[in-house]
Amino acid sequence: MTNITGRVREAFRGDQRVDADALIARLDAVRRFLTAVDGLLPDAELVPAHTLVERAGTRLALSRDHTVVALAGATGSGKSSLFNALAQLELSPVGVRRPTTGVTHACVWGPLEGANRLLDWIGVLPRHRFVRESALDADDETALHGLILLDLPDFDSVQRSHRLEVDRLLGLVDQVVWVVDPQKYADRVIHDSYLREFHRHRDVTVVVLNQADRLTPAELPRVLDDLRRLLDADGLTGVPLLSTAAIDPAGMVGLRGAMERTVAERQAALRRLAGDVDTVVTGLDELVGSARPAGGPDDTAVDGLNRALAGAAGVPAVTEAVEQAYRHRAGAATGWPLVRGWRRLRPDPLRRLHLPGPTGDQTDPAESLVAATSVPDPTAAQRSALGLAIRAVADRAATDLPAAWPGAVTSAARSRLGDLPDALDRTIAGTDLGLDRRPLWWRLVGGVQWLVTLAAVVGLGWLVLGYALRALGLPALDNPMVGQVPLPTLLLLGGLLAGLLVAALTRPLVRWAARRARAHAEQRLTAKVARVGDEYVLTPVRIVLGSYAQARDALRDAARR
Ligand SMILES: Nc1nc2c(ncn2[C@@H]2O[C@H](COP(=O)(O)OP(=O)(O)OP(=O)(O)O)[C@@H](O)[C@H]2O)c(=O)[nH]1
């Protein structure tokens, strides 16, 4: 399985510009992904993507002209001192008591109005917002117009609330300046818990070694080299590393220059969000992978499903009844008239199952709400065979999908299981079993049977009449002879024999036609039952496979830088 997010470029992009429209397209792709997987993948896994979509939308809508830069670091590293030095005002208290800064302070270069909505969203209280704009130094500060600088509390604080505040803000700001000092620059907390986590945000990360004035000129390059080595190990190769001295204006030149470039580029917000998209896409990769989505449920599994559905729907019982009913009805129509009445007394095997119901395809089975037939309920074995067949359809459809999906496919396949028995019953009831028409040959044979019976009756009457006349001593009837046999006797015996003969000859024909009727009914029932399977089992599976394909395409688009 090749990794979709292999496409997310890991290389440090440095000066590479992020196109706002391309970023919006990537965010749209993440949104499409979320729509596609809604209800199918565990919500917990989707939280970062939802957060990103929501945050990015708000950030871009609020202001693209401002750049929010946070000064983050351990307590005492000098964040507030750098904040004040950049603002050239004592805005954020600097102290000896640790930690000093408990709430985030903001300084806005340029008019505050435009920045206020952004600061409301970021959550900096109005009393901690300052404006760096005065008539005297307006020109000096123009290079920083659009900068919103934040002085964060310490992330290694004894105060848990400080850490929570820092974590919240690090998710919202456009650029982070990590402030370390010569004593604690190698501290594990900053490297393991923070810097390493930011490796996808290298192009909006700056590291500052503050209090450089405390090092001798010989020590400074050694410490910077050591720090660079640690940053490389954190995955932050190539990020700007500066040394500063908050107490000395000359020691602020490098950082100020870096800030001016960031503000001038107006890229930090876009780069930060692009990094966020990279992170989210990489996190989602495992959920989606790059398996080719199956075209649809597998044919063999579908055949198995249709067989199991036919069994559960009682198709064999119905087709058996169709064959019996055909024989019953054909017998009643073509049998020897003298025993037809007796046949009619026996119940019709189809009527016993309350079949056929409404005939033909005109009736939509879904419209009839009550169970329509008396076809026996599926046995436990048939029910479990159906369960297994549905499972097999789901398993085969999800074979190549990543681990998060087979569960969704199986749930979809089983989602309408409870409605299946009624749907199957209605379908059986609504299927034209082909027994409504009385074939012409039944009528012909039936007519012949009536004729020969009539002949026998006439012969019998004639004979009875002759016998009665003789008994009364009246003149006998003149019986015409056919060969050696008197005509009335021939009519009676011939009629009886012919009736029996026709019945005997018709019987194999009826049996053959009954088997054909059964085969036709089986074909129709199987097709109808398969349609139910398609609607109740396969369609939900196809919908999930479609969602998978959409999610995969969307994630691929989101990965494209
Ligand atoms: N020598 C020297 N001292 C500095 C420098 N920056 C800060 N300090 C001192 O270091 C101490 C801590 O500075 P702060 O700016 O309060 O540090 P912080 O990072 O804001 O600390 P918290 O608010 O507690 O997180 C203060 O006594 C500062 O005067 C620097 O560049 N050089």
Ligand SMILES: [Mg+2]
């Ligand atoms: Mg502080």
